[in-house]
Amino acid sequence: MEKYAIIGHPVGHSLSPAMHNAAFAEIGLDADYRAFDVEPGNLESFMEGLAKELNGFNVTVPYKSAVADYLDQLDVGAATAGSVNTVKRMDDGSSQGYSTDGYGLEKALEESFGVKVAGKNFLVLGAGGAARAACFHLLASSAASVSIANRTFNKAEALADELKRQFPIASVEAAPASNSEKLANLVERADVLVQSTSLGLRPDDPSPFPKELLRADMPVFDMIYKRTRLIEDAGKAGALAANGIEMLVHQGAKSFEIWTGKNAPVATMRRVVENALAKMK
Numbered sequence: 665m666e667k668y669a670i671i672g673h674p675v676g677h678s679l680s681p682a683m684h685n686a687a688f689a690e691i692g693l694d695a696d697y698r699a700f701d702v703e704p705g706n707l708e709s710f711m712e713g714l715a716k717e718l719n720g721f722n723v724t725v726p727y728k729s730a731v732a733d734y735l736d737q738l739d740v741g742a743a744t745a746g747s748v749n750t751v752k753r754m755d756d757g758s759s760q761g762y763s764t765d766g767y768g769l770e771k772a773l774e775e776s777f778g779v780k781v782a783g784k785n786f787l788v789l790g791a792g793g794a795a796r797a798a799c800f801h802l803l804a805s806s807a808a809s810v811s812i813a814n815r816t817f818n819k820a821e822a823l824a825d826e827l828k829r830q831f832p833i834a835s836v837e838a839a840p841a842s843n844s845e846k847l848a849n850l851v852e853r854a855d856v857l858v859q860s861t862s863l864g865l866r867p868d869d870p871s872p873f874p875k876e877l878l879r880a881d882m883p884v885f886d887m888i889y890k891r892t893r894l895i896e897d898a899g900k901a902g903a904l905a906a907n908g909i910e911m912l913v914h915q916g917a918k919s920f921e922i923w924t925g926k927n928a929p930v931a932t933m934r935r936v937v938e939n940a941l942a943k944m945k
């Protein structure tokens with residue numbers, strides 16, 4: 665039996681085991697996928713022990729950057745973004761790291777809004793791991809510009825500086841999320857708003873974005889898996905809005921394809937995720 669997993673901390677509520685086990689069953693692959701909660705400080709012992717028994721695994725918060733130190737090779741997307749969410753054990757026993765989050769976002773934008781990334785201007789809220797993977801992928805996929813607004817301005821600036829070094833001809837800006845005047849300037853040229861902060865995870869969370877700046881012709885993609893206040897505000901402003909389910913499904917589908925070399929049963933994966941989320945309500 666092939667063995668797969670997701671590692672992170674905490675990881676107990678991950679939807680990936682249900683999604684991947686259903687996908688393996690659908691293509692008739694004898695494989696098992698489970699979640700391993702790796703306590704802070706235990707990544708090295710995991711990588712030198714259990715990880716070597718796995719055919720592949722996903723990586724989530726807080727190890728997407730740290731895991732790279734233990735891998736033999738990174739594909740170009742993971743190396744550029746400094747983020748790994750998928751590891752494959754190769755036939756010779758070596759380990760290769762990939763980042764499929766940006767691909768998941770790109771597919772989600774296409775399926776949810778019909779938006780192609782090339783030539784578009786993006787306003788990204790947040791400067792954490794998810795924003796990082798998103799921004800690097802958007803620019804690598806020929807986005808015209810990326811602006812980053814974050815609560816902690818120096819994190820947005822640091823990410824913008826890295827992006828400018830990697831993509832010298834792209835247009836990249838950073839702003840403090842609390843500066844509405846600056847946000848209004850960035851919104852003027854934005855074609856799409858991508859929400860990648862953790863604000864909205866809890867039911868009473870406020871929106872991370874002023875509703876008066878939303879526009880009917882600016883689709884809003886919120887990486888959180890549920891109907892957030894921002895999604896509600898976007899709907900009231902007449903804008904298209906989508907939550908993070910499609911991104912989760914497509915980043916998972918890409919991992920599946922990297923591991924198995926087979927097309928992922930995307931419809932089954934989506935159904936399992938939607939059912940699991942409905943049960944959590």
Ligand code: NAP
Pocket residue numbers: 725765768789790791792793794795814815816819860861862863865872887888889908909911912913915
């Ligand atoms: P992270 O690295 O911890 O970053 C969190 C981000 O949220 C930072 O920019 C942080 O700002 C901001 N933030 C946190 N609390 C805030 C608050 N009260 N007010 C304003 N900003 C706040 O987390 P991550 O890995 O980037 O994940 C972020 C979100 O994306 C999570 O909800 C996660 O579930 C989601 N996600 C979804 C997918 C998907 O497939 N749909 C994939 C990856 C992540 P500071 O820098 O100021 O702290």
